[in-house]
Amino acid sequence: MSTAVLGAKGLPRGPYYDTREHEAGVSLDGLRDPALHTIRRKPWARGMNSTAMKYYEDLVRSQVGELARAFHQREGEKVDISAWMTFFGFSYGFGMLQNGRDVHGLSDLIERALTEAAWISHVPWSIPFLGYIPGGSTSWEEMKVAGEQAVKRRVxxxxxxxxxxxxxxxxxxxxxxxxxxxxxxxxxxxxxIAGSDTAATALAHLWYFLLSQPQCFNRLRKEVDDAFPPGEDSLMDLARQGAMPYLNACINESLRLYPPVLTGLQRRVVSGTGGRMVGPHFVPDGTQVAAWAYSIHRDPKHFSPLPNAFWPDRWLSQEKFVLPSGEAISQDQVITERDVFLPFSLGPMVCAGKNVAMTEMRAVVCAVMQQFDIEIADRSCVDSWEDDVHEIFVTSRGTLPVLLKSRSLPTLI
Ligand code: HEM
Structure with missing residues (x-):
């Protein structure tokens, strides 16, 4: 069904995306006309191809190196690893890593703006009137201006x-x-917004799961240590990280349970077409259809057993599996439907930055696990983590204070 809705032969975007309208036009993610979207997506495809990836890999190396340096300087201090994932996500040009804080208040602004957009998106007919409502969309407008200014600085x-x-x-x-x-x-x-906040959220959730499940943390730590023995800097070989089965299983499992875009992905049957079949269902003219990654990912039809548990093994190719309870089960008792794994959406409007995001996440996890022991500094934040998750098209989340202790000092780049 997800492919029938989102795939190449699926439906165009719905009115939810009308908030992406700016004075000078619409951003790529708000283009509802598939033909216009295809044209506009071309430079993004070039900007994310394998040649361009070489540049991003260098950038990832330098920013993850910067993050590790900042962590070494804060050894023994309480560090909110969730906030630091935001500082890392926004490290390109906003100085958050260097200052250890959100100097310009950008991530707060984005959170306020997306909270506004979350309700506006459901009543898109209100957009022309928002200017008449004091404070109706102030943060949303401010965020657009902040983004546009950042680009003008680059130009x-x-x-x-x-x-x-x-x-x-x-x-x-x-x-x-x-x-x-x-x-x-x-x-x-x-x-x-698409590239910074999402990766930061994905990493914060992953730290939450690893810290709350020490057996998963230790197993991943062993894989990192085996792949990058003492003295070998994990950042020097990002390709090797792409082939680390348990690392990729942990990232996938965290993205399955908490995809940073939890709901959304709205599409609509074009008005005036008389309706159409979407998979086995007839959907009438003008009807909105949405694929909610959060719910699809937790449906036992698609991911079983333990659809609500962090169990990275489900992503591994092996004949026998051992559940966290110790019970052994065989491969045919495990359902992992990769076709409905949607953290990056799928089809023509699939995330343009998926490869960059995966490279970033792997690099951060390997570097931090290789270089630090991590201890939970406030158990209550771990206990309330899942209660603090809120959907605002992307995800707002709580704090995760930890204590970092240096394990070894590989050559810094
Ligand atoms: C873990 C990190 C990330 C996740 C989970 C993620 C997820 C998504 C999802 C679900 C969409 C579809 C949204 C929709 O259709 O409403 C999307 C679109 C998009 N993402 Fe990502 N994203 C991530 C990182 C990035 C990065 C690093 C970039 C790079 C700049 C990026 C750029 C984009 C763009 C440009 C679109 C719009 C694509 C289009 O309309 O054709 N994303 N992302």
């Missing part, structure tokens, strides 16, 4: 590397019509 400052904006602005000169600065600024704001 004025230039870049010696072919970064994402190199492609979005068509500095490689392959588009028949060069996009306007305003269009790039709109998509730049999208890159900041």
């Amino acid at each position: 004025d400052g230039g870049s010696i590397h072919p970064d994402l904006f190199h492609y979005l602005m068509d500095e490689d000169g392959v588009e028949p019509i060069k996009p306007s600065l305003e269009t790039c600024a709109i998509d730049g704001q999208l890159a900041i």
